[in-house]
Amino acid sequence: MQFEDILIGAGEDEFGNMCGFAPFPYFQRNIEVTCEDGVTPEYAAKSLQWLAQVDEALIREICQYACYYLQDTLERTSVGELLDEEIQHIQDPMEILRYMDLGMLHISEPLDPGIPVLNLSGGCDWREDEGLQCLIREGRTVYLGSWSDLDIWRSPCLGEENYLFNYVYYPRRDELRARTAERLAEHPVKVIPHLEIPMSSPLRHFIEGPFARLEGCSEEEAWARIENTLLFEFLQEYPRLMEESDLFRHRCFCMERDQGPGEMAQYLAEHCDIF
Secondary structure: OOHHHHOEEEEEOOOOOEEEEEEEHHHOEEEEEEEOOOOOHHHHHHHHHHHHOOOHHHHHHHHHHHHHHHHHHHHHOOHHHHOOOHHHHOOOHHHHHHHEEEEEEEEOOOOOOOOOEEEEEEEEHHHOOOOEEEEEEOOEEEEEEOOOOOOOOOOOOOOHHHOOOOHHHHHHHHHHHHHHHHHHHHOOOOOOOOOOOOOOOHHHHHHHHHHHHHHOOOHHHHHHHHOOOHHHHHHHHOHHHHHOOHHHHHHHHHHHHHHOHHHHHHHHHHHOOOO
């Protein structure tokens, strides 16, 4: 079997992926199909069979989630001012098909070729800049939201922890928000001190590593002890000081703590050519 046997106008796109067009029977039209590297013609043919099995029940489910996407967009943005009045008062979810389009099927190399999956995408009037993406697994929608180049096999963000972006979870937002708040209360997010200092900088490495060990304290306590000292200002202002040993810098810290910043500055001037 060749791609030319299953795709209309089969050929390679600018990225070297095989592409063409194929029928989407439910809508009685052809849509664009793109096959990633590693996809065989046989698997592409199987995907088109799954596409042909899309029925009204699945389309209605997709439309319901699309309505949630629309509703959330209208509530959070002013885009409603640019839309027709009718789109803001949809009664039957299927009506939203007038304002959205599922015109592309993306086929990626499967982890399990026996599991029916579809990766559909297209445009929508309420998010023209972002469009929409719909991922289907075994006949159920597992993601509907803005187009994010998600892969149903390899994207880690399809779970309920991403409920704010996946409108499959929209009806459970309050429940999931409360659950997230409980988790954060039990396990607070660690606050990273002094984000203006790069994570890979020698200064951060010194404070969170050797300095914390020499002080016998945690990283958070190490920052609290050093951040309001003159030594901390010198460490940021004079890179030459970072070339000295960890023990020397810690000795300067202890001197400032015990004898004051003036004594520490004098000691630096006598023992380190940084000024």
